[in-house]
Amino acid sequence: MQFTYYGHATFCIETAGKKLLFDPFFTGNPLAKDIDIMAIQADYIFVSHGHGDHVADLLAIAKNTGALIIAMHEITQWALQQGCKNVHPLNLGGAKQFDFGKVKMVPALHSSVLPDGTYGGNPAGFVVSTAEGNFYYAGDTALSIEMQLIPMYAPIDFAILPIGDNFTMGYEDACKAAQFVATQKVIGVHYDTFGYIEIDHNKAMDHFAANNLALILPPLHTNFTIH
Ligand code: NI
Ligand code: MN
Numbered sequence: 001m002q003f004t005y006y007g008h009a010t011f012c013i014e015t016a017g018k019k020l021l022f023d024p025f026f027t028g029n030p031l032a033k034d035i036d037i038m039a040i041q042a043d044y045i046f047v048s049h050g051h052g053d054h055v056a057d058l059l060a061i062a063k064n065t066g067a068l069i070i071a072m073h074e075i076t077q078w079a080l081q082q083g084c085k086n087v088h089p090l091n092l093g094g095a096k097q098f099d100f101g102k103v104k105m106v107p108a109l110h111s112s113v114l115p116d117g118t119y120g121g122n123p124a125g126f127v128v129s130t131a132e133g134n135f136y137y138a139g140d141t142a143l144s145i146e147m148q149l150i151p152m153y154a155p156i157d158f159a160i161l162p163i164g165d166n167f168t169m170g171y172e173d174a175c176k177a178a179q180f181v182a183t184q185k186v187i188g189v190h191y192d193t194f195g196y197i198e199i200d201h202n203k204a205m206d207h208f209a210a211n212n213l214a215l216i217l218p219p220l221h222t223n224f225t226i227h
Pocket of ligand 1: 049051110111140
């Protein structure tokens with residue numbers, strides 16, 4: 001699998017020749033200043049919840065690419081009302097097979113409202129199982145005991161977890177989350193974008209290392225292989 005990080009919680013995973021874009025936030029994202037959103041390609045767009053720092057460019061990229069939006073039912077309804085044509089609604093606990101693999105929507109402990117005030121349903125994370133490996137994207141969330149269920153659904157090769165604290169769990173709870181989902185490898189997201197969520201990289205790396213886990217702080221706008 002190929003992973004490209006655009007800062008905050010915006011990333012693209014390429015598997016089986018399909019581009020899966022997560023939580024598109026380019027406009028207003030200080031870590032994605034030079035990105036032309038019309039150049040962003042996607043076959044699928046996953047949305048974890050309705051906050052602006054996760055949906056800022058959802059409508060524009062969905063309309064430009066025709067990508068299928070996979071999100072909580074209320075968010076897909078909103079996207080349809082805003083002129084998007086291609087959506088797949090899920091709700092917590094629901095799984096569906098797509099051409100690149102299977103997606104299961106799992107709970108996140110957070111809040112969810114769209115930028116215009118529309119109710120976004122419950123916030124969510126995703127467990128994605130593919131022929132090239134399985135991963136868990138937690139979305140914005142606190143540490144949750146529910147995460148202990150995730151290894152029952154699929155052995156997790158890597159987890160993409162928020163580590164910035166303040167609005168989500170910080171790196172110490174993310175380390176516990178990695179233990180709950182039984183993965184060795186974490187890609188940290190949702191940090192350093194704004195002052196509230198700046199973290200000490202060395203402390204975070206050391207904390208994971210002390211727990212015999214790998215924390216990857218992904219390089220910006222650079223493709224790398226992950227499995
Ligand atoms: Ni949020
Ligand atoms: Mn957020």
